Amino acid sequence: MNKILILATLTLMLSTQVSFADANEAKYKSTPALGSIFDGPYLFDQSSNQQTRQAYWICANALLTTALDKGQLHRPSGCGQLPEPTLNPKAKNIAANTFTHVSKIVALSDVHGQFDVLITLLKNQKIIDEYNNWAYGTGHMVMTGDMFDRGHQVNEVLWFMYKLDKQASDAGGKLHLLMGNHEQMVMRGDLRYVNERYHTAERLLERSYDELYDKTSEIGQWLRSKHTIVKINDSLFLHGGISGEWVDRKLTLDKANQIYRANIDKSKAEIKSDDLLNFLFLGEGPTWFRGYFEDDYQESEIDRILAYFDVKHIVVGHTSQTRVLGLFHNKVLAVDSSIKNGKSGELLLITPNGDQDTLTRGLYDGSRVTL
Structure with a gap:
């Protein structure tokens, strides 16, 4: 028994x-907890004949493909409102990293896949029109990193910015898409913060998330052409912040941006084994530094950095705030307004005005407040 x-x-x-x-x-x-997944498109280099390329789409958890049609992607029927991008033959061109005589600048940061909040903010502030097209004329828009991770509409954000990149240039303006720590993390395979939605694409395409944006992908090639730091008029823009160590190392924008692009795909172990790479990509480097927000940080250190770059402002994201914030008499301008929470956000507007820039907070409802 x-x-x-x-x-x-x-x-x-x-x-x-x-x-x-x-x-x-x-x-x-x-993925029943997420319901039916709609994602894409994903486009990779598969042959020397660009017109035979296939775009991949996830439609109700099924993998579908469409052919590239003279540089235009068309989503399959019944595939929701996924982006239908037109490819930009100049998307991978490397732009200058210093600009002068720019008439107006808008900056924001840390969207983290919150496409709907991003669109509402830009639309209410008249940066884009009712059809989500560029409406900022010859102005320059700076996204200071962290489009990836956390949120569920990363791919929508990426293709939207890809479109805006071309539209801004065509209008005589410019989109500056800067690399943040989360772009760097994804490209080297650190996938701790990837939204669950993207597991479906990984499985159906038989690629890990970082491989969806590798050197063979359209978006991956576009991202790898971008800078990490730019200087526009008398403002420096980047994701985290410039520490005094940068000045001590006597680094230049040209050298640093070239190093970032050349080493973006290296593993964390490879980066840590090299002293300069370890500084630039990790620790107190420009995509991770948070020193400006520490209680004991000295304004004299900011003055030293401003003098080194010959600028009046350093514009950063990375460290979350509830609003666009000015520190040290507006020498540091913090533009991570917590868009990543998916509720609202702000942007910073900079208008040259003689020796004194006009600094304005662009609020979520479309109103504006002097900083």
Whole structure:
């Protein structure tokens, strides 16, 4: 009797374990908690003939493909409102990293996949029109990094910015898309903050998330052409901040931006083994530094950095605030307004006005307040 009871118990335990395993596998395959997944497009270099390229789409958890049509992507029918981008043959061109005589500048940061909040903010502030097209004329727009991770509409944000990049240039303006620490993390395979939505694309395309944006992908090539730091008029723009160590190392924008592009795909171990790369990509480097927001940070250190770059302002994201904030008599301008929370956000407007720039907070409802 005891043997029969033991055998029955073991059978029940084994059956339960198999059921749990099946349930977990089914959950991974169908992602029922997220419902039907719509994602894409993903476009990769597959042959020397660009017109034979295939775009990949996730439509209701199914993988579909469409052919590239003279540089235009068309989503499959019944595939929701996924982006239908027109490819930009100049998307991978490397721009200058210093600009002067720019008539107006708008800056924001840390969107983290919150496409709807981004669109509402830009539309209410008249940076884009009602059809989500560039409406800022010859002005320059700076996104100081961190489009990736956390939120569920990263791909929508990326393709929107890809479109805006061309439209701004065509209008005589400029989009500056700067690399943040989360862009760097994704490209070197640090995927701790990737939204669950993208597991479906990984599985169906048989690529890890970082490989969806690798050197063979349209978006990946575009991102790898971008700077990490730019200087516009008398303002310096970057993700985290410039520490005094940068000045001590006598680094230049040209050299640093070239190093970032050349080493963006290296592993963390490779980066840490090189002293300069370890500084630039990690620790107190420009995409991670948060020193300006520490209580004991000295304004004299800011003055030293401003003098080194010959600028009046340093514009940064990375460290979350509830609003666009000016520190040290507006020498540091913080533009991470917590868009990543998916509720609202702000942007910074800079208008040259003689020796004194006009600094304005652009609020979520479309109103503006002098900083």
